[in-house]
Amino acid sequence: MPDLAAERMDYRAATLREQDAPADPYPLFDTWLADAFAAKERGELPEPTAMVLSTSLGDRPSSRTVLLKGVEDGTFVFFSNYGSAKGHQLLVNPYAALHLGWYPLQRQVRVEGLVTRVPREESEAYFATRPRGSQLGAWASTQSSEVVGVEELEASYARVERRFAGETVPCPPHWGGFRVAPAMIEFWQGQPSRMHDRLRYDRTDTGWTRRRLAP
Structure with missing residues (x-):
C-alpha cells in the first residue's frame, strides 16, 4: 500500500x-x-x-x-x-x-x-439536444430508487425504446x-x-x- x-x-x-x-x-x-x-x-x-x-x-x-x-x-x-x-x-x-x-x-x-x-x-x-440513448435513459431510470438487478434496468430501457420507436423522445x-x-x-x-x-x-x-x- x-x-x-x-x-x-x-x-x-x-x-x-x-x-x-x-x-x-x-x-x-x-x-x-x-x-x-x-x-x-x-x-x-x-x-x-x-x-x-x-x-x-x-x-x-x-x-x-x-x-x-x-x-x-x-x-x-x-x-x-x-x-x-x-x-x-x-x-x-x-x-x-x-x-x-x-x-x-x-x-x-x-x-x-x-x-x-x-x-x-x-x-x-x-x-x-441530448443523444437519443440518454433521452431514453431519462425515461427508463427512476434515479436513486432500489432495483433488483441490472436485468430490471435493461427491461425498463427496452420498454421505453419500444414505446418511442420511430418517434421523437419528449422531455420527461x-x-x-x-x-x-x-x-x-x-x-x-x-x-x-x-x-x-x-x-x-x-x-x-x-x-x-x-x-x-x-x-
Whole structure:
C-alpha cells in the first residue's frame, strides 16, 4: 500500500494574485474553464465540466458528481432527475455547494448558493439536444430508487425504446435543470510548500467583495 502521508508533489503550475484577479469572479472562472478545456485537448484532463454537487437535509451532507452545462445569467446550470435523491434534497433545502477539481492544473473552484429550477421550456430545449440513448435513459431510470438487478434496468430501457420507436423522445416531466446562484465563489491555486493561493468572492447587494484566505 502506498504511503498516503508522504508529500510527493509541490505545486508550481501557476499563481493567483490579486492584481491578476478581476473584481467580478465570472471572467476569472471563464478563463479557468477555458484552460481546463485546453488541458482536455492535451489529454491531461478527461472531463473539464465534472463537478461535485453537495446537498443536505440538515442531518448529513450528500455528494455526487454531475456535469456543468453552462454559466447562464450568473448561475451554474446542471440537469438531473427531479425525483432523485438530490432532487428531493434540493426541494426540501434549496442550497447547494459545487466543487470543480482541475487537479492537473493544480486548481479548484468552490461555489455555494441558492438553487432554483430551470424554466420548463429551457429544460425541454436542452433535452432535445441530448443523444437519443440518454433521452431514453431519462425515461427508463427512476434515479436513486432500489432495483433488483441490472436485468430490471435493461427491461425498463427496452420498454421505453419500444414505446418511442420511430418517434421523437419528449422531455420527461420529472427531468430538468437546476440553477445555482452563487453567494460565494472561491478560487484555489496550488503553491509550493502548501502556501496555496485562495481568493474568495462573496456577493453583496452592490456586487462582489474579494478577499484572500490563508491556505
